[in-house]
């Protein structure tokens with residue numbers, strides 16, 4: 001058995017994980033340049049939920065640094081084994097009663113969407129003496145089944161987060177409604193960027209540097225980059241179908 005397996009998409013062979021990462025990095029660079037942006041201002045978050053350790057190791061071997069995980073127990077098991085040297089982002093919905101473990105294992109929480117969760121994270125971070133970068137998740141599409149604050153509530157939550165010294169608010173994250181054509185998500189991505197600019201102008205965001213915008217997935221990350229994404233969360237195009 002060769003140890004570098006190929007990713008599958010709709011039953012078709014994709015490249016190896018190393019080849020996929022290479023191709024995604026290239027596409028990130030082209031999209032950034034098309035938008036007149038520095039390609040280094042865009043970081044790739046490899047979404048590794050439901051992927052085996054070996055797949056993650058292959059990505060690490062070609063220099064992938066940031067990984068995104070959705071499920072706390074799965075993330076905890078993986079981080080315990082693969083541990084140091086890479087960075088783990090929480091990109092899944094977090095229950096407040098799981099905040100203690102999340103505060104321990106993650107390097108960034110991208111899905112902060114309510115005060116209660118912020119309080120629970122802060123109380124564990126105080127004990128740990130750990131500073132946690134966070135993003136506020138915004139439900140730009142207003143879908144009932146999706147987590148995130150409404151764009152209207154985002155300012156209030158960002159304001160409230162200022163009372164928690166261990167949470168470093170770095171920006172916003174969104175997951176737009178599913179569409180076939182990535183162009184249809186452009187409006188949502190733009191709305192998140194404008195919201196970020198608005199909150200920065202009000203002094204809620206960006207005091208500690210530039211505003212991070214986590215948006216764009218396998219099907220639409222290039223459009224997201226054109227609209228200002230600084231973090232793109234790519235799973236399927238990198239690892240294959242889950």
Ligand SMILES: *Cc1c(COP(=O)(O)O)cnc(C)c1O
Nearest residue numbers: 047091217218233234235236237
């Ligand atoms: C699974 C997931 C992704 C990756 O989606 P792909 O379409 O596989 O690239 C990105 N963001 C979030 C929040 C996810 O849950």
